[in-house]
Amino acid sequence: MSRKLINEIISLTGQEVRIMGWVSRRRDHGKLVFLDLRDRSGKIQVVVIPDHKKAYETAKKIRSEFVVEIKGLVKERPEGSKQKEVDVMGIEIEAEEIKIISSYEGDLPVDISKEELDINLETSLNYRAFVLRNEKISSIFKVYAEILKAYAETMRAEGFLEIKTPKILSAATEGGANFFKIKYFDRYAYLAQSPQFYKQAGVGIFERVFEIGTVFRAEPHFTTRHVNEYVSLDAEMGFIENFEDIMKQLEKTMASIFHSVKENCSAELKKYGAEVPEVNNIPRFKLTEALAILEKEFGKKSQEVDIDPEGERLICQWVKKNYDSDLVFLTHYPAAIRPFYTMPSQDPQYTESFDLLFRGVEIATGGQRIHDYNQLFKSVKKHGLNPEDFKHYLDTFRYGMPPHGGWGLGSERIAQKILGLKSVKEAILFPRDVKRITP
Amino acid sequence: MSRKLINEIISLTGQEVRIMGWVSRRRDHGKLVFLDLRDRSGKIQVVVIPDHKKAYETAKKIRSEFVVEIKGLVKERPEGSKQKEVDVMGIEIEAEEIKIISSYEGDLPVDISKEELDINLETSLNYRAFVLRNEKISSIFKVYAEILKAYAETMRAEGFLEIKTPKILSAATEGGANFFKIKYFDRYAYLAQSPQFYKQAGVGIFERVFEIGTVFRAEPHFTTRHVNEYVSLDAEMGFIENFEDIMKQLEKTMASIFHSVKENCSAELKKYGAEVPEVNNIPRFKLTEALAILEKEFGKKSQEVDIDPEGERLICQWVKKNYDSDLVFLTHYPAAIRPFYTMPSQDPQYTESFDLLFRGVEIATGGQRIHDYNQLFKSVKKHGLNPEDFKHYLDTFRYGMPPHGGWGLGSERIAQKILGLKSVKEAILFPRDVKRITP
Numbered sequence: 096m097s098r099k100l101i102n103e104i105i106s107l108t109g110q111e112v113r114i115m116g117w118v119s120r121r122r123d124h125g126k127l128v129f130l131d132l133r134d135r136s137g138k139i140q141v142v143v144i145p146d147h148k149k150a151y152e153t154a155k156k157i158r159s160e161f162v163v164e165i166k167g168l169v170k171e172r173p174e175g176s177k178q179k180e181v182d183v184m185g186i187e188i189e190a191e192e193i194k195i196i197s198s199y200e201g202d203l204p205v206d207i208s209k210e211e212l213d214i215n216l217e218t219s220l221n222y223r224a225f226v227l228r229n230e231k232i233s234s235i236f237k238v239y240a241e242i243l244k245a246y247a248e249t250m251r252a253e254g255f256l257e258i259k260t261p262k263i264l265s266a267a268t269e270g271g272a273n274f275f276k277i278k279y280f281d282r283y284a285y286l287a288q289s290p291q292f293y294k295q296a297g298v299g300i301f302e303r304v305f306e307i308g309t310v311f312r313a314e315p316h317f318t319t320r321h322v323n324e325y326v327s328l329d330a331e332m333g334f335i336e337n338f339e340d341i342m343k344q345l346e347k348t349m350a351s352i353f354h355s356v357k358e359n360c361s362a363e364l365k366k367y368g369a370e371v372p373e374v375n376n377i378p379r380f381k382l383t384e385a386l387a388i389l390e391k392e393f394g395k396k397s398q399e400v401d402i403d404p405e406g407e408r409l410i411c412q413w414v415k416k417n418y419d420s421d422l423v424f425l426t427h428y429p430a431a432i433r434p435f436y437t438m439p440s441q442d443p444q445y446t447e448s449f450d451l452l453f454r455g456v457e458i459a460t461g462g463q464r465i466h467d468y469n470q471l472f473k474s475v476k477k478h479g480l481n482p483e484d485f486k487h488y489l490d491t492f493r494y495g496m497p498p499h500g501g502w503g504l505g506s507e508r509i510a511q512k513i514l515g516l517k518s519v520k521e522a523i524l525f526p527r528d529v530k531r532i533t534p
Numbered sequence: 535m536s537r538k539l540i541n542e543i544i545s546l547t548g549q550e551v552r553i554m555g556w557v558s559r560r561r562d563h564g565k566l567v568f569l570d571l572r573d574r575s576g577k578i579q580v581v582v583i584p585d586h587k588k589a590y591e592t593a594k595k596i597r598s599e600f601v602v603e604i605k606g607l608v609k610e611r612p613e614g615s616k617q618k619e620v621d622v623m624g625i626e627i628e629a630e631e632i633k634i635i636s637s638y639e640g641d642l643p644v645d646i647s648k649e650e651l652d653i654n655l656e657t658s659l660n661y662r663a664f665v666l667r668n669e670k671i672s673s674i675f676k677v678y679a680e681i682l683k684a685y686a687e688t689m690r691a692e693g694f695l696e697i698k699t700p701k702i703l704s705a706a707t708e709g710g711a712n713f714f715k716i717k718y719f720d721r722y723a724y725l726a727q728s729p730q731f732y733k734q735a736g737v738g739i740f741e742r743v744f745e746i747g748t749v750f751r752a753e754p755h756f757t758t759r760h761v762n763e764y765v766s767l768d769a770e771m772g773f774i775e776n777f778e779d780i781m782k783q784l785e786k787t788m789a790s791i792f793h794s795v796k797e798n799c800s801a802e803l804k805k806y807g808a809e810v811p812e813v814n815n816i817p818r819f820k821l822t823e824a825l826a827i828l829e830k831e832f833g834k835k836s837q838e839v840d841i842d843p844e845g846e847r848l849i850c851q852w853v854k855k856n857y858d859s860d861l862v863f864l865t866h867y868p869a870a871i872r873p874f875y876t877m878p879s880q881d882p883q884y885t886e887s888f889d890l891l892f893r894g895v896e897i898a899t900g901g902q903r904i905h906d907y908n909q910l911f912k913s914v915k916k917h918g919l920n921p922e923d924f925k926h927y928l929d930t931f932r933y934g935m936p937p938h939g940g941w942g943l944g945s946e947r948i949a950q951k952i953l954g955l956k957s958v959k960e961a962i963l964f965p966r967d968v969k970r971i972t973p
Contacts, residue, residue: 098773100693115773117934135693135741160934197905197934224735224930233739240696247686254539254574257679259765259945261964262701262748263714265971275702277716277725279762280754284971286716286725293964296663296973300672302574309701309748315719323718326698334537334554466636487973491663495556495599495636506698525700525732532704532723534735534926 096166102136107169108186114139115164115196117228120208121157128154130190131208132165133230140172140187141165153193159208160228162197165190216518223525223534234363235522238356239510243307245355246328246506249348250305255330258304260293262286262311266484273313275323286311289503291436294331295464296491298499302333307506317529319518320404320456322507324527331501338438338447338463341500342379342424345451345459348504349422350374356513367514372421377451378414379424385410400429408455424449428462435478436471438463438500447500454512461502468492535605541575546608547625553578554603554635556667559647560596567593569629570647571604572669579611579626580604592632598647599667601636604629655957662964662973673802674961677795678949682746684794685767685945688787689744694769697743699732701725701750705923712752714762725750728942730875733770734903735930737938741772746945756968758957759843759895761946763966770940777877777886777902780939781818781863784890784898787943788861789813795952806953811860816890817853818863824849839868847894864889867901874917875910877902877939886939893951900941907931 096113104112116134123129128151130141143154157163167190204222205214207229212219219226227233247257267274267285275286290306297304306329314321330348335341350373357364357371364371380388385402389395393409402410402425414423427445430437438447448462465471471492475482482489510522520526525534535552543551555573562568567590569580582593596602606629643661644653646668651658658665666672686696706713706724714725729745736743745768753760769787774780796803796810803810819827824841828834832848841849841864853862866884869876877886887901904910910931914921921928949961959965964973 115936135695162934162936196936199907199933203933222929224738224926225933227735227739236695236697236740239698243696243698244686244690247683251683256574256676257682258675258963259678259682259748261763261966261971263750263763263966263971275716275718277714279714279971280752280968296666297963299663300666301675307746309698311702313719324700324702468638487663490661490973494638494642494664495601497554497601497635524697524736527700527702529719532700532702532718534929 098164100136101132101134101139104139104169104188105186108171110169111166111191112169112188113164113166114188116162118157118159118161118163119230120159121154128157130154130157130163130165132163132188138230141167141190142187143190143193147191150190150193153195154190156198157193157195158198159203159206160199161195164194164196166192216520220520220526220531221534227524231366232521234360234366235510235514235516236524238360238363238514239506239522241356241360242352242506242509243326245352246348246504247305247307248355249351250330253303253344253347255303255305255332256297256301258294258297258301258306259308260287260290260297260306262309265487275311275313288312289327290329291434291503292488292491294329294501295436295499298331298333299491299496302497303331305330310503315529318404319520320508322519322523322526322528325519325523326506328504328506329501330504331499333497333499335463335498335500338426338449338461338500341461341463341502342377342426342449342451345461345502345504346374346377349377349451352509353513364514369514371513372453374422376420377422377424378418378420379426379449380410381427382425382429383427385425388413401432404456407452407457411452411455421454423452425452433462435474435480436464438465451502451504453509456508456512458508458512459502459504461500463498463500466492466496466498468496537603539575540571540573540578543578543608543627544625547610549608550605550630551608551627552603552605553627555601557596557598557600557602558669559598560593567596569593569596569602569604571602571627577669580606580629581609581626582629582632586630589629589632592634593629595637596632596634597637598642598645599638600634603633603635605631655959659959659965659970660973666963670805671960673799673805674949674953674955675963677799677802677953678945678961680795680799681791681945681948682765684791685787685943686744686746687794688790689769692742692783692786694742694744694771695736695740697733697736697740697745698747699726699729699736699745701748704926714750714752727751728766729768730873730942731927731930733768733940734875734938737770737772737940738930738935741936742770744769749942754968757843758959759947761958761962761965761967764958764962765945767943767945768940769943770938772936772938774902774937774939777865777888777900777939780900780902780941781816781865781888781890784900784941784943785813785816788816788890791948792952803953808953810952811892813861815859816861816863817857817859818865818888819849820866821864821868822866824864827852840871843895846891846896850891850894861890861892864891872901874913874919875903877904890941890943892948893954895947895951897947897951898941898943900939902937902939905931905935905937907935 099112116132119131119133128143167188172187264285310327353371426449433446450457451459507522511519538551555571558570558572567582606627611626703724749766792810865888872885889896890898946961950958
């Protein structure tokens, strides 16, 4: 008899089935033993009665998280016996044979059978592989997988080609710090902070490209928003009229991701009481306008033309109240705080660039890039960088490049903010931060 | 007038359109100027006649790889004028306005307008971003993107959840060499050779997981088969009966990838004269049987129970001849040459493991893993490793793990072997090898 998944047996009342999975909990009621059995498709109640003597004896030995195989009969559940937490369409299994596939000795580190775990993030991360079995926590990663899928599908539908670009670089480019250095045979190399240069090269070849890939940031911050390794959803598109084209495409992409999550993750969203935003016409404010609003509405003054995390939270709050939007574009960041390849605005103090904020946190950064070789060469120098270090990058722009731009979008922050998780680390299976590279 | 893609104007004969792209070549014939214009959707011939004086003067300045915008009339092409290489459904554009969007001075490094470039791999990689514009070369990456897409879709359809696992590790695990070391703040860390440990943890949470991710191998070999960074298509599945289940799933996955490529990349396959194999019942041979065949059929003796690259080529040749299959599974590799986590066979000299070979080269490695904590602990020690170094990994197996296994599949080698490329580096946009980390 081949194994059935729990969600396959709903229509099999009266039939013998063979199921396998983890025992979430054993409950003894009088003479009866109840097992809540969990597999990748769902959870079901198994009843073991003393009449099936061998099965019954085995059941008495079972503890939470044992892996078991059960043969038994699919039955309607008696009305009164229904438990809220194991309510699979009113059916249960009466066990006839039980086999323990995997057991353990000693105590479990955490009781993961509860719906809400009352452990802090540190404990959750210390016992990560185990804690992730908790159904509420594991459901985060079903939403996360949906985001990855929806992103790729949307970008393909819009004519973007999926590419994979190198993560090992010869130089700490973009002129920034925050690069991890690696020993590469008899020399040194660096881990990519973003696929920036390679996705721009992609425009010269394919016009429109996207990448889903790991990026590495040696940022020393220990916050709920920072991790040192994350999965960036990148895109770059050629033949744009202006950077509004990029924002329009990103808006479309976000709408599509949200739509897919809403459509396909209703059970997971319910666990978090999460509402997925509708996206249409995300408001756009110049950064200077946003700073003026912060000063006027919240008495928050900035020393320089830039916005800090508190400012991002407050402006989102204000936009939500006044525009009923969970997302907002801030545009025209000063040239001084954007990389050298950013296209300057008509007033060259500012740039044709944007950040996208979602529920108080920046989830994407993007903008138009300089596509003219000579202009780019000058911009490298103007930023105090050495064109020699950027030879390969500059060469990309030597022979005919169209106006273009794109974005980098943080996949984990989308999941975090959809579900209302306190830390982005909760949306990563095994997060890496300045203090943690285990498990 | 909004831009049209070249493949959108086929049905627009008699209409005015605006198109943009790269000029693959300019050809002057008597008084006429012909431009072969290329965008992401295709290529078309543009005719410029002296009557449109301004456009004609601009056209006379255009050189290969200029980026241009053209307004003009879609016309049927006169029968006699058809050029083999720019034959888009018998239509052409008569230009009325031409704008040069991006130009250059000096010479192009390589003439990429030819169908076949007569440059060696080193030159191709030195001018990579530019050479990739060649249509035959860029088409490799349309096949590659199709492989990525087909893999994800197949795995999802089979109930595998997409995961992303860390690439920065605290220890050079798997007990092997070939790890890149990185400076991680005030300590050292290592780049992941594979998602092995984390995808196994994924089985404990989700039963079935897959990952598409970059892996890093500090292998000092400079060959047509090795790169130091590649994209691995990983999978891991729980509740298997034996490792035949894994091979069956991989066989299904390969069949699905090949089917998608055949279906959706016919133009690209044609450029390479490539045939996509049919997959049904991939032959399986024990490694020892394969070695015996090599000795009998080719007089090739092995010093030890292992197969070298020449042996892999020859056994594929023999299988093709005798079984008409482009793929072959070799199974039951000796325990001595497999990692400590590999499930031993009944004869513990051998393991429940396999390699999948495709047209002479290994594309996947997989097998069943040890899922019992105590057995795994002993295997760590037996392999001369320190269980302390594997604490976090071992902990994954402490509390109920089902029998499981999986594979790692090289994405680039699939593309290479489908298209018959000499080196795997040709199937990577910007490859990294022991000598090269630029561009």
